[in-house]
Amino acid sequence: MRSITNKIHIIGSGLAGLSTAINAIKKKINCEIYESSKNAGGRCRSFFDKQIDLEIDNGNHLVFSANKNFLNFCETIGSMSTFKLISQDLKFFDIESSHSWELGFKESLLKNIFFKCPIPKTLFFDYLSFLKFLFVKNNTTVDELVGRSKIFTTFWEPFTLAVMNTSPDYASAKVLSNVLKETLFKGKKNCLIYQPIKNWGESLIDPAVRFIKKNKVRINFNETLRKVYTRQGKIEELVFTNKKVKIKDGERVVFAIPPSNIVKLFPEFSLPCDYNTILNIHYKVSSKNQKLFKNEILGFINTISQWVFIKKNCISITVSDANKFNSLDSDEITKEVWKEVCAFLGKKIQYENAKIIKEKKATYIQSPKNNALIQKFNEKKINNIFAGDWTQNTLPCTIEASILSGKKAIESL
Numbered sequence: 001m002r003s004i005t006n007k008i009h010i011i012g013s014g015l016a017g018l019s020t021a022i023n024a025i026k027k028k029i030n031c032e033i034y035e036s037s038k039n040a041g042g043r044c045r046s047f048f049d050k051q052i053d054l055e056i057d058n059g060n061h062l063v064f065s066a067n068k069n070f071l072n073f074c075e076t077i078g079s080m081s082t083f084k085l086i087s088q089d090l091k092f093f094d095i096e097s098s099h100s101w102e103l104g105f106k107e108s109l110l111k112n113i114f115f116k117c118p119i120p121k122t123l124f125f126d127y128l129s130f131l132k133f134l135f136v137k138n139n140t141t142v143d144e145l146v147g148r149s150k151i152f153t154t155f156w157e158p159f160t161l162a163v164m165n166t167s168p169d170y171a172s173a174k175v176l177s178n179v180l181k182e183t184l185f186k187g188k189k190n191c192l193i194y195q196p197i198k199n200w201g202e203s204l205i206d207p208a209v210r211f212i213k214k215n216k217v218r219i220n221f222n223e224t225l226r227k228v229y230t231r232q233g234k235i236e237e238l239v240f241t242n243k244k245v246k247i248k249d250g251e252r253v254v255f256a257i258p259p260s261n262i263v264k265l266f267p268e269f270s271l272p273c274d275y276n277t278i279l280n281i282h283y284k285v286s287s288k289n290q291k292l293f294k295n296e297i298l299g300f301i302n303t304i305s306q307w308v309f310i311k312k313n314c315i316s317i318t319v320s321d322a323n324k325f326n327s328l329d330s331d332e333i334t335k336e337v338w339k340e341v342c343a344f345l346g347k348k349i350q351y352e353n354a355k356i357i358k359e360k361k362a363t364y365i366q367s368p369k370n371n372a373l374i375q376k377f378n379e380k381k382i383n384n385i386f387a388g389d390w391t392q393n394t395l396p397c398t399i400e401a402s403i404l405s406g407k408k409a410i411e412s413l
Contacts, residue, residue, distance in 0.1 A: 006250035007031065008413075009238065011225050014042025015399060016387040017256035018208045019406025022076060025215045027410055032217065034240060036224035040209050043359060044399065046201025049282075052314070052355040056282045057200045059359060060309050060318045062162060062297075066182045066190035067400040069407060074204070077211040082203040086193040092299040093344045094120075094154060101154075113184075119154050126150040130184075133177040139368045142168035142176055158299055161306055161320040164396045165276050170367040178394055193297065198312060204399075225257075228265050235384065254409050256387040260361055271377060272370040272390075278362035279322035281305075281334055283315040283341075283351040290315070292345055303340045304333070315341065315351070322358070330356040363397040364390055385409050 008024050010017050013035035024031040039045055041058075048055045063070055065085070074080045089102035099120040104112040112118060114127050129149035136145065146156050147168065160168045163179050183191050196203035212219065220240075227239035235253050238245040247253060255262060259271040290310070298308040304325075309316040317337055319325065325333055334354045342348045364370055374393035377386075387409040389401035 006248065007252075008410075009034065009245060009247065009251065009253045010256055011238075011253065012036075012042070012256035012388075013040035013209075013219055013221075014256060014388070015044055015204070015208075015402035016389065016405045016409075017254075018205070018212065019073060019403045020254050020256055020387050020409045021212050021217055021406075022073070022208065023407050023410040025212070025217065026076070029410070029413075033212070033219040034223045034225065034238075034245075035219060035221050036241075038221050040219065040221075041201060041205035043362060044200050045205055046199040049355050052282055052284050052353045054282070054284055054313050055199060055201075056314065056355060057280075057316070058357060059278055059280050059362070060307065060316055061200065061399055062307075063194040063399055064183050064190060065192040065194065066186065067194075067398075069404045070194070070400050073208075073403045077204075077207040079203050079207040082197055082207070083194045084197050086195055086296055089295075090193075090297060090299065091295045092119075092154070092158075092301060094301040095340055095343050096302040098343075119151055122151060122154075129156070130180070133173065133180050136173045136177045138172075138174050138372070140173040141368065142171045142173045145173040154301055158301055158306055162299075162318075163398075164366045165278055165320040165363045166366045167321050170365055172366055172368045172371050174368070175366060175371065175394065175396055179396060195296065195309075225261075225265065252385060252413060254385045254387055256406065256409075258361065258388065259364060259390050262386065269377060270373055272364035272373055274365045274370070275361040276320070276363055276365055277322040277326055278359045279319040279325055279333070280357045280359075281317040281319075281337055282355045282357075283317070283334075283338065284313070284353045285315055285349070285351050289349045289351075292349065298344070300340060300344070303337075305337045305340050308341065308344075317341075326358060326360060330358075366396060385412060 008029055008031040010020050010031055010033045013033050017033055021031050021033055043059050046055060046057045089104045091102050093100050101118045101120055114124060117123060129146040132145050142160050146152055157168055160171050160176060164171045223240040225238060225240055228235060229237040235247045263269055263271050293310040296310050300306055304319060305317045306320055307318040334356055338351060371393040387405040389397040391405045392401040395401040
C-alpha cells in the first residue's frame with residue numbers, strides 16, 4: 001500500500017462498509033462509520049418480527065466454499081463456528097412433471113453431470129452447454145448462449161436467477177461464466193454451501209460489529225448522508241441528518257452505498273438505474289411439519305418459488321427477479337407459494353404464520369450493458385472511493401462481492 005491516510009469516513013454499514021472498516025483496522029488506519037438506519041448489515045441483517053413471532057433473516061444467501069474472501073472475513077471476526085457446511089446432494093423439484101432430481105456433491109460434479117445425466121429425460125449431449133461457458137464474449141446474455149439447451153428450464157434458468165437475480169434474457173453470460181469457473185468447474189471442494197446455524201445476523205453481522213467496536217471504531221446510526229460539498233474535485237464536507245463532518249487534509253471518504261444513492265449525491269455519474277426485486281417469504285411451521293423436509297435447501301422449477309431453505313425455526317422461500325410481484329397482494333402470493341410447497345411434499349399441511357419481504361432494489365439488473373457502465377465508472381480517475389457488491393462487475397452482486405469490495409477499497413488508498 002502507498003501513502004496511509006489519516007482517517008477514513010465510511011458511508012454505510014452494509015457488508016461492504018463493515019468489510020472496509022475491518023480491512024482498515026487490519027492496516028491500522030483510523031476510521032468511522034455512518035449508517036442511515038438504526039441497524040448494521042443492509043440486506044444481510046436479521047431481526048425479530050412481531051407478525052411471525054420469530055427472529056428471521058431479511059434475505060437468504062447461498063455462499064459457496066469457493067468464496068475465499070467470505071471465509072477470510074469470518075476467520076477475522078471469529079465466526080466460523082456459527083456456520084454449518086452443507087455437503088449433501090442438492091435436490092430439485094419440477095412441479096409440472098412432478099420429477100425430482102439431485103445434483104450430487106459426493107463425487108466429481110462434472111462426472112455427476114456428464115455421465116449420470118441427473119435431470120430426468122436428458123442425455124449426455126444435453127450437458128454440453130456447460131462447455132459454452134469456457135469462452136464467452138462480454139456482450140453475450142445467458143439466453144443467447146444456452147437458451148436453446150434442453151436443460152435451460154431445469155438448470156440454467158434457476159441457476160442464473162439464484163446467482164444473479166436477473167433473468168437469463170438479460171443476465172451477463174460472462175459473469176455467470178466467472179462463477180462456474182470458480183465453483184462447478186473446480187469440483188466438490190469449491191461447491192459446498194455455507195449456511196448460518198441460526199441466522200445471518202448472528203453469524204456475520206453481529207460478530208463483525210463486535211470486532212469493529214472492540215477496535216474502538218465508532219458506528220453512527222440514523223445518520224443519512226444528505227449532501228456532499230466538494231471543491232476542485234476534493235470532498236470538503238459531509239452533511240448528515242444530525243451532523244456536519246469536515247474532511248481534513250489526508251482524510252478519505254468511502255461510499256459503501258447502492259448506486260441508486262450514489263447518483264443522488266453525484267448526478268454526473270452514469271450508473272445502472274434499473275433494479276430487480278428479491279422476494280422472501282418466511283413461514284412459521286410446527287416442529288412436526290418441519291421434520292417432513294429431509295434436505296436443508298431445495299430448488300423448485302416451473303414455480304413462483306425458486307429456492308426453499310429449511311431453517312431452525314421456519315421454512316424460508318426466495319424468489320429472484322421478482323419485479324412482477326411488487327404490486328400483487330402479499331397474502332395471495334403467500335398462499336400460492338405454500339401450495340407449491342405442499343405439492344412437493346405430496347400432502348397438504350398448514351403454516352402457523354407468514355412474513356413476506358420485498359427487497360425492491362436488491363440488485364441492479366446484471367446485464368452486459370449495465371456491467372459495461374460499472375466498468376466505465378470503475379475506470380474513472382475519481383478522488384473518491386466506492387465500495388459495494390455492485391462495484392465488482394466481474395462477479396454477481398453477492399456477499400462475496402461485498403466483502404471483496406471493502407478489501408479493495410482499502411488497498412486502493
